[in-house]
Amino acid sequence: MSVRKPWMVGKQVGIQDGILFGMQSRQIAVRMPAKTVAQLDALVESGDFESRAAAVRAGIEALMDTAERNRIGLEIADGYRRIPSTPEEDRWAMEATDASIAEEPW
Secondary structure (H helix, E strand, O other), X not given: OXXXXXXXXXXXXXXXXXXXXXXXXXXXXXXXXXXXXXXXXXXXXOOOOOOHHHHHXXXXXXXXXXXXXXXXXXXXXXXXXXXXXOHHHHHHHHHHHHHHHHHOOO
């Protein structure tokens, strides 16, 4: 049995070209070099993506994911600069690392 979420009530919902219909979206125009468009078309023709739009969306989503991961990494590093680990915490970390490596079946 399918359970409809409150935000779905009264809306047509479906997925096409990687977009969840029923969600608000905006169309944008992008200019690209002919070589890039040819490479994009090759990805679609090989079956990696359903359409140019799906490939472009995937690329933009990957770019945004990378930017978010970088932002989080910088915040973590800043936290360690503001509140450095103690020698005891460093020792625990090294012991845990050594134990983890020792358990690996290399």
